Every structure is written in C-alpha cells, then in structure tokens.
Amino acid sequence: MIPRMTVKTLVIVSAACVGIGVGIWRLGSLDVTDRTSKPAEALSSPIATATVEALPSAPVRKSFDDLLTQYGPVPLADAHNHDASDFKYDGMQSMWKRDAMDRVVLFGDVSESSAIRTDAYAWEAYKDRPDFFVPYFSGFDLHDPSSLEVVRKNLEQGYFGLGEIAAASYYSPVVSKVEWKAKDPMDGFLPQIYELCAEYQAPILLHMDPPNGFVIDKLEEALAAHPKTTFIFGHANAYNSPENIKLLLEKHDNIYMDFFAGFTVLNPESTNRIEDFLPVIKQFPDKFMLSTDSGFGLASEDAAIEAMYRVLDAISDPALVKKVAYDNLDAILRNEPATKTQKEAIQKLNAAVDVTKLTKLEAGKLLWVK
Numbered sequence: 392m393i394p395r396m397t398v399k400t401l402v403i404v405s406a407a408c409v410g411i412g413v414g415i416w417r418l419g420s421l422d423v424t425d426r427t428s429k430p431a432e433a434l435s436s437p438i439a440t441a442t443v444e445a446l447p448s449a450p451v452r453k454s455f456d457d458l459l460t461q462y463g464p465v466p467l468a469d470a471h472n473h474d475a476s477d478f479k480y481d482g483m484q485s486m487w488k489r490d491a492m493d494r495v496v497l498f499g500d501v502s503e504s505s506a507i508r509t510d511a512y513a514w515e516a517y518k519d520r521p522d523f524f525v526p527y528f529s530g531f532d533l534h535d536p537s538s539l540e541v542v543r544k545n546l547e548q549g550y551f552g553l554g555e556i557a558a559a560s561y562y563s564p565v566v567s568k569v570e571w572k573a574k575d576p577m578d579g580f581l582p583q584i585y586e587l588c589a590e591y592q593a594p595i596l597l598h599m600d601p602p603n604g605f606v607i608d609k610l611e612e613a614l615a616a617h618p619k620t621t622f623i624f625g626h627a628n629a630y631n632s633p634e635n636i637k638l639l640l641e642k643h644d645n646i647y648m649d650f651f652a653g654f655t656v657l658n659p660e661s662t663n664r665i666e667d668f669l670p671v672i673k674q675f676p677d678k679f680m681l682s683t684d685s686g687f688g689l690a691s692e693d694a695a696i697e698a699m700y701r702v703l704d705a706i707s708d709p710a711l712v713k714k715v716a717y718d719n720l721d722a723i724l725r726n727e728p729a730t731k732t733q734k735e736a737i738q739k740l741n742a743a744v745d746v747t748k749l750t751k752l753e754a755g756k757l758l759w760v761k
C-alpha cells in the first residue's frame with residue numbers, strides 16, 4: 392500500500408503533467424479501496440482536514456440547515472442514484488423529504504446479471520411515485536445480441552434511460568469486476584444500443600475509468616458516430632480535471648456531465664476544488680447536472696446531498712443554480728416522447744385522452760399517479 396501522503400503528492404504531481412493517462416485514476420482507486428473499508432479514518436485524516444480547511448468558504452461555512460433554507464425551494468434532482476439495490480430507496484424517503492429532493496434518477500447494480508432484478512425494483516419505485524423517481528436500467532449483456540431486445544423492451548415499457556453502464560472500467564474497485572462491462576465505449580453492441588437510445592431520445596449514463604487516454608478516445612468516437620444520442624458522463628468530476636471536461640464539451644454537443652458533488656466537496660482524494668470547476672460550468676451552463684452516486688465512498692448519502700447544496704452555493708448565480716440543480720436534466724427527460732406501448736395503455740384506460748404529443752414524463756403520470 393502506498394502511504395497516503397505519497398499518494399497525495401504523486402496525484403498532485405501527476406495532475407500537473409499533460410496527458411498523464413491513467414495515473415490519477417490508478418492512484419485514486421487504490422485509495423478508494425482504503426477509504427471504503429475505513430471511512431471514519433479517511434474522513435478524520437490530517438489530509439482530509441487540510442483539504443476542508445483549504446476551502447475559501449471554510450471560515451464562514453454555512454450549516455446544512457442554512458443551505459436548505461436558502462436553496463430548498465429550488466427544484467433539485469439527483470441524476471445518478473443506486474438506491475434500487477436492496478430496495479434502499481424505501482428507507483430514504485424521509486431523508487429526501489428533509490433534504491428537499493424533488494427527483495431521483497433511480498437504478499441499482501451496474502452491468503451485471505443482478506441488475507436485471509434491481510432494474511425491476513427501480514420500476515416498482517417509479518410506479519409508486521412517478522412524479523419523483525426516474526427509472527434507468529443496466530441489466531443487459533452488451534456483448535450479446537439479446538441486449539438490443541432488452542433495451543428496446545425496457546425503453547418501450549417506459550424506462551427513461553440506460554444507466555449506470557460500465558462502458559470501461561480498469562481501476563474502480565467495484566465496477567472493474569462486473570461481468571458485463573465493456574472494454575471501451577464502442578465495445579460489443581454499444582453502437583447499436585446508442586442508436587436505440589437515439590430512436591427513443593433516451594439518455595445513456597456511462598461509467599468510464601480511467602477518464603482519459605484510449606477510453607476517452609473511444610468515447611469521442613461514439614459521440615461523433617452517434618450525434619443524435621444523448622450521452623451522460625457519469626461522475627465526470629471523479630479523478631478528472633476541469634480541463635478534460637472542457638475539451639469534451641467544446642468538441643461535442645451530445646455529451647452532458649454528471650457532477651458527483653460529494654467527490655469534489657468531501658473526498659480528500661479530489662485534486663480539484665469546486666472553485667476549479669466553476670469556469671467550465673459557467674462556460675457550458677446547459678451541460679451539467681448534480682448527483683450523489685448514493686454517497687459512494689462518503690460517510691453517508693446525506694453527506695452527498697449536502698455536497699450538492701454546497702456546489703449550488705458555490706455557483707451562486709440563481710439562473711445557473713436552477714439549471715444545474717434541475718433544469719438541465721429535466722430538459723433531457725422532457726424531450727422523450729411517450730412510446731407506442733404507453734399510448735396504447737393510456738387509451739385503454741381512457742380513449743378520450745389525446746396521446747399524439749404526449750411525453751414519457753406525462754405518460755408515466757397518467758398511467759401511475761394514484
């Protein structure tokens with residue numbers, strides 16, 4: 392095991408170089424394992440304390456309650472949440488209410504057979520609260536042609552997107568081990584899957600590590616070859632630099648950034664502070680959305696939600712806060728039309744409903760709101 396201080400120093404040195412390839416992710420990943428197994432120690436380490444103290448806002452740090460008072464009325468969506476696993480969402484309802492959460496993109500396991508089950512849990516949650524949950528799915532083997540049937544069937548049924556899909560994972564202690572992961576974002580049937588996403592105007596949320604080198608070259612190939620597909624770069628800020636994100640956004644219109652607030656705000660391994668990302672967020676005001684990643688690697692999911700509010704507070708401009716907190720993701724979801732299957736089901740319930748211009752969001756509410 393590399394001593395913590397050495398890791399940190401190496402990461403800083405690596406970040407200063409151009410085109411460092413996999414360095415950041417590898418060093419970071421080593422520490423993710425360590426942090427996951429000993430969260431309390433990691434959070435109370437001298438490095439963690441130093442990082443928190445280094446934040447310019449630290450001396451006048453607002454409490455979570457202050458932030459809730461200030462930003463609670465602004466609609467807030469979590470764009471990346473795994474709480475379908477083990478029905479965790481059942482126990483989250485009061486926290487979401489207290490933390491003024493308005494929408495959760497819900498899925499469970501990532502690109503493995505157990506995801507078939509957790510996809511079904513996400514669907515159940517959605518049927519129960521169609522105004523709150525947005526179900527995604529990832530239970531298909533992207534190396535098998537049957538994946539195309541699953542993707543079409545689920546999108547037709549009413550799922551809003553695909554995620555979290557392991558489009559490449561070489562260092563994540565969890566995702567690198569999943570059975571259906573892709574080698575890169577053009578592997579297996581992913582190209583045909585991207586076309587299905589375009590047909591349904593459904594976004595696809597990709598996990599990619601390392602977030603540089605050949606993995607991103609392949610992502611760029613996918614972005615160029617599938618211009619009508621909406622790609623979301625999962626936890627784009629994790630072990631990644633604002634410069635890399637900026638380059639992608641400058642080159643491609645069809646990529647959006649899922650910003651895992653807790654990583655930058657709370658994870659001592661983040662080499663960038665929220666302030667470092669503000670210029671690119673301001674340059675691309677329509678491209679960022681916030682997420683908790685269910686608090687992966689953090690003390691709690693509550694802490695991950697608090698971090699979302701801290702990002703909003705750092706953004707501060709009310710119009711941009713509104714976009715990043717909710718509207719950017721909402722615009723993608725609103726763009727999805729109701730499917731033939733949904734329209735038929737609605738007309739079966741009430742033949743008088745005009746379904747011609749119905750969106751998927753509206754269809755879900757007509758079908759499932761009690």
Ligand SMILES: [Zn+2]
Nearest residue numbers: 471473555684
């Ligand atoms: Zn995730």
